[in-house]
Ligand SMILES: Nc1ncnc2c1ncn2[C@@H]1O[C@H](COP(=O)(O)OP(=O)(O)OP(=O)(O)O)[C@@H](O)[C@H]1O
């Protein structure tokens with residue numbers, strides 16, 4: 370097996386993270402598109418930067434674009450550039466983000482928010498490696514590697530018609546899914562110690578230390594904001610409680626964990642048991658099958674859809690003889 374390289378900006382030793390980092394290393398040298406998936410704050414942009422750093426393009430530019438922030442009417446010229454006079458106000462040639470990324474990497478973040486009208490143009494660009502600035506009669510060769518990321522379920526979006534299926538397939542050649550922090554085990558503690566030390570240095574303060582109850586609380590918290598949430602918490606702790614030994618009560622984390630993500634439970638029953646009863650085993654089988662289908666066999670995502678750990682999912686798939 371390929372050893373995981375030291376990646377100074379992406380810390381963690383959990384097998385869940387290492388699997389992704391190993392796959393990332395393997396594709397870093399190729400020029401193929403990579404689709405980075407994961408909940409908000411799991412490190413998608415950090416991983417895109419790592420892919421660029423490890424690639425033969427590392428000497429070229431890394432241009433990050435948030436597709437959700439592109440104004441619809443200007444999106445095409447922002448991305449592919451324009452010639453002087455292409456439209457009112459276009460007083461000089463502009464290379465656009467694609468032109469600016471020449472020789473390097475273009476990172477299209479929140480790709481699920483790319484306006485529908487632009488999607489066929491991006492597909493054309495990916496297939497032909499040519500960009501056509503607005504107002505330019507000729508297409509120009511482009512030497513750009515494209516990385517994309519989203520926290521959305523693009524597969525579902527393409528089923529619903531808000532994302533073009535052909536583009537989805539093109540981008541999905543190499544999907545890398547970052548696991549949520551709550552499934553990375555002790556990485557939470559390793560990251561917490563790292564961030565406390567980092568912010569102590571930045572702010573010239575003594576790093577607080579975490580007692581056993583604090584560590585337990587960090588491990589039990591569901592981290593909806595993932596690594597970003599943990600990082601911000603650590604900065605707050607350094608600023609407000611420098612040099613102290615912290616217990617769980619100092620962290621300000623809410624106690625409940627999994628139930629937080631199940632709001633319907635508070636409102637009453639999660640599902641209504643029909644008067645005639647139900648085949649629980651058959652229901653479980655069906656839900657497992659649907660989750661595997663919807664995620665195209667990605668076990669990490671299927672486990673998340675069902676609120677299970679990966680191991681529990683594997684156990685249940687085996688029990689129901691569902692092919693992984
Ligand atoms: N494994 C990690 N080790 C160290 N720092 C990390 C790790 N993962 C993420 N971070 C840090 O956490 C913060 C959030 O990461 P990043 O911006 O890459 O997340 P994201 O998945 O792009 O989030 P969003 O979906 O909200 O855009 C950044 O400050 C990043 O440096």
Ligand SMILES: [Mg+2]
Pocket residue numbers: 413414478
């Ligand atoms: Mg991001």
